[in-house]
Amino acid sequence: MAFVMSILCAIPLVPLILGIIALTQIRDRGEKGRGFAIAAIVIHGLTLVFYAAVLAFGFSGVLDDGPERDTTGQVTAPGSGELQDIRMGDCFNTDDTMPEGQKDAEASLSVTIVPCDQPHKGEAYAVFELEDGPFPGKDEVHSTAEEKCDNTALADYMGAGAELPESLEPYYSVPQSSSWDVGHHKVTCFVADPGGSSTGSVRATAS
Structure with a gap:
């Protein structure tokens, strides 16, 4: 039973516990099946190690689907990320509509970062981080963004x-008070077409 459970059961530790109980009963009663009990313990132990590794790598971001970059940091393949992941020179897509005649754009926290030769909504021309501490207030955040962007x-x-x-x-996206406490302190300055997407980069070094 423990051997079968180690293969089929998704409940953590159950096959391991059953395997230990089976070993104890086999030893006390002189029954057969010691090999299966040991196999159950080993298989489930390895399974637990595998899931622990998946969780560890997942939380560390190793298994995320972020954009691929070359040795210079330039995006070579698209990937999802957060607004905080955007670097200067990155092009990105967001579900938000860019307002005309207004620099402040409420870009979503979730974006898709793409190579600039692919259709994109925004291109970041400057990115900077505000000082740590309590949220400085909406007016001060916008004033700083106006100055830096x-x-x-x-x-x-x-x-x-x-x-x-x-x-x-030109637009800028600023941190909000609701996301400040989780570390979203960056201001992203970018250019975008309020009428839709664009292709190519306006950067001086762009090919």
Whole structure:
């Protein structure tokens, strides 16, 4: 029974306990089946180790489906992630609609980061993190974002003399008080087409 349970049972420790009980009964009664009992303990022990490893790797992010990057950090294959995972130069997609004539865009926490040669909604031209501590307040967060995501930052990203295509507008996404306590302190400055998606990068070093 313990051997069968070690293969079929998904309840943790049950086959292990049954295997130990079986070994005790076999020893006390002189019955057969010691090999099956030991096999049950070993099989279920290995199963527990496997699931523990899966959980450990999963929580550490090893098994996540984030974007693939080359040695320079450039995205080479798309993957899901959080707004906090976006780096300067990353292109991404979000379910949010970008407002026209308004820099503050409430980008979702969950995004898909893609290579910039694929259709995307936003391209990050600057990313910076606010100081640790209590949430500084909505007004201060927006004021800091306005300062850091200014035309100078965008011009530095695009290169001297470059002009932003008419279809694109600059935006920024700021941390919210509801997510501040879980470590979301980054401001993401990006350009996006309020009418839909775009392809290619506006970065000076883009090919």
